[in-house]
Structure formats: C-alpha cells, structure tokens
Amino acid sequence: xxxxxxxxxxRLGIPKGSxxxxxxxxxxxxxYQLRISGRSYYPDIDDPxxxxxxxxxxxxxxxxxxxxxxxxxxxxDWVLETGAEVAQLADLRAPWPNYGVVRxxxxxxxxxxxxxVKDLEGARIATExxxxxxxxxxxxxxxxxxxxxxxxxxxxxxILADAIVDVSETGSSLRANGLxxxxxxLESTPRFIANHASLTDPWKRLKIDRLLLLLNGAIAxxxxxxxxxxxxxxxxxxxxxxxxxxxxxxxxxxSDPDWVELSTVVPExxxxxxxxxxxxxxxxxxxxxxxxxxxx
Numbered sequence: 513x514x515x516x517x518x519x520x521x522x523r524l525g526i527p528k529g530s531x532x533x534x535x536x537x538x539x540x541x542x543x544y545q546l547r548i549s550g551r552s553y554y555p556d557i558d559d560p561x562x563x564x565x566x567x568x569x570x571x572x573x574x575x576x577x578x579x580x581x582x583x584x585x586x587x588x589d590w591v592l593e594t595g596a597e598v599a600q601l602a603d604l605r606a607p608w609p610n611y612g613v614v615r616x617x618x619x620x621x622x623x624x625x626x627x628x629v630k631d632l633e634g635a636r637i638a639t640e641x642x643x644x645x646x647x648x649x650x651x652x653x654x655x656x657x658x659x660x661x662x663x664x665x666x667x668x669x670x671i672l673a674d675a676i677v678d679v680s681e682t683g684s685s686l687r688a689n690g691l692x693x694x695x696x697x698l699e700s701t702p703r704f705i706a707n708h709a710s711l712t713d714p715w716k717r718l719k720i721d722r723l724l725l726l727l728n729g730a731i732a733x734x735x736x737x738x739x740x741x742x743x744x745x746x747x748x749x750x751x752x753x754x755x756x757x758x759x760x761x762x763x764x765x766x767s768d769p770d771w772v773e774l775s776t777v778v779p780e781x782x783x784x785x786x787x788x789x790x791x792x793x794x795x796x797x798x799x800x801x802x803x804x805x806x807x808x
C-alpha cells in the first residue's frame with residue numbers, strides 16, 4: 513500500500529510503540545474505529561477522508577515538516593530533537609498510560625564526582641536525544657562529548673559514559689542502576705502537529721480542526737463523569753454547594769413540584785466521597801454516568 517495523493521484525504525501519522533495503544537483508545541473515544549494490524553504500517557480507520565500510517569515518534573515530526581504527512585501525533589521531545597518546522601496545534605496530555613508528562617533527565621552514578629551539569633566539562637554523555645542534550649549543555653556553557661545510545665542507556669555509567677540523558681517516568685530504572693538525577697532537561701507530552709502548508713488548504717484545515725475538536729473532547733472527558741439526581745426543592749442550595757461543577761449545574765423541574773432534577777459533571781475521583789454527602793443532604797435517585805466527550 514502507498515499513501516494517496518487525493519487532495520481530499522488527510523494523511524495522518526499514528527505513533528508506533530509506547531504511544532500506539534493509547535492513541536487507538538483516544539481515537540475510539542473520539543468516535544473513530546482505528547484498527548492497527550501487527551503486520552501492516554497502514555492502519556484502517558472508518559473515515560474515508562483519513563489515511564493513516566504508523567511511524568516511530570522519533571521520525572514523525574520530520575515527515576510532517578516535509579509534507580509527506582499532513583498531521584500526526586508525537587511527543588514534544590521529538591519535535592524539539594529533530595528541530596522540525598511544524599505547527600503544534602494541541603497538547604494531548606491525558607490520564608492514560610504514556611499520555612502523561614515524561615521527563616528527560618540528566619543522571620550520573622551515585623557517589624561520582626558528577627553532581628551537576630557544570631561538572632560534565634569534557635565528559636562523555638550517552639543519550640538517544642543528542643540534539644536536546646547538546647542544546648542543554650550549550651545553555652549552561654558546558655562542552656562535552658555527546659554520544660548516541662542505541663538502548664540500555666541507564667547501564668552505561670560509569671564505564672561506558674560519565675552521565676546519561678534518558679527518559680524517566682518514575683525513576684525506578686535509574687535507582688535500580690545506582691543513578692541519581694542531576695537535572696530535568698525537558699518535560700514532554702504528546703502533541704498534535706501539522707504541516708504548515710496543509711493548514712493553508714481550507715479543506716484540510718477544516719478536517720484537522722474537526723478531528724482535533726473530537727480528540728480534545730475525548731481527553732476533556734477522560735477523568736469526569738455525569739452525576740444526575742433528584743433533590744427536594746428546599747434542599748437544592750445545600751446540595752449545589754457540594755457539587756464541584758464544570759459549569760453551572762443543570763436544574764430541571766419534575767412533575768412533582770416539591771422536587772427538581774440536578775445534573776452536573778464532576779471529577780471521577782471525587783464521586784465516592786460525593787455520593788454519601790449528596791444522599792445525606794437529601795438527594796435521591798443518584799445516577800453516575802460515563803462521558804465520552806466534553807466539547808467546550
């Protein structure tokens with residue numbers, strides 16, 4: 513299969529690897545059926561105006577900048593690492609695996625003489641993000657040898673490298689290898705990027721904007737639920753004070769003039785504490801409903 517040259521199809525890059533499964537989940541919540549086969553780099557999607565290709569995040573920004581892809585999802589780290597000239601349209605951080613904030617940290621062996629970046633003058637540093645590391649050193653006036661690492665970067669100090677710059681989400685791998693964090697070089701999140709020329713095409717711009725509207729709506733709903741309940745009219749004010757509303761709660765009349773219906777969006781993590789309080793304040797018929805999108 514090859515990419516289409518149809519001007520009314522949007523070429524969309526889907527990140528392969530750690531972001532892949534969560535990206536498929538995001539598209540599902542946004543209303544798309546994205547089917548990624550283990551043997552194909554061209555995922556199927558149930559929108560004839562979208563054409564997807566599976567690419568490693570490290571390469572994604574370059575292909576978008578060159579116009580091979582109209583838009584894509586990749587990490588901020590790889591946009592900066594490649595220096596690609598792309599438009600960053602959205603920060604897609606979400607409370608899902610690999611869609612949160614990841615840190616690129618500079619680390620050295622516990623007990624070594626390398627305690628901060630200034631100590632690395634003339635040293636050897638191993639990393640997958642060579643450009644990012646070189647820029648960080650330059651910002652601090654340090655000259656050092658930066659070598660590309662093909663993997664297992666955390667095991668290289670102190671024999672194969674004096675320090676490393678590597679991704680760390682929890683720090684557990686660094687601690688397991690006796691390393692200490694010297695500096696946070698960058699905090700990165702998934703980004704939706706687009707080719708500048710594609711954004712000047714009215715059809716493509718509209719298609720991108722509509723796609724982003726749905727993706728952002730799915731992320732906004734990721735950790736929220738809808739609470740609906742009936743409340744005695746005389747207790748409405750007390751109940752409303754308990755509700756941390758996304759917006760003004762909806763109050764609807766019922767056939768019984770002494771009761772009203774209340775509905776509002778709340779953080780899912782607060783529900784287990786809220787429901788007993790609402791019940792004690794007089795709410796009845798409390799219903800918790802999942803939300804797939806919130807469009808603001």
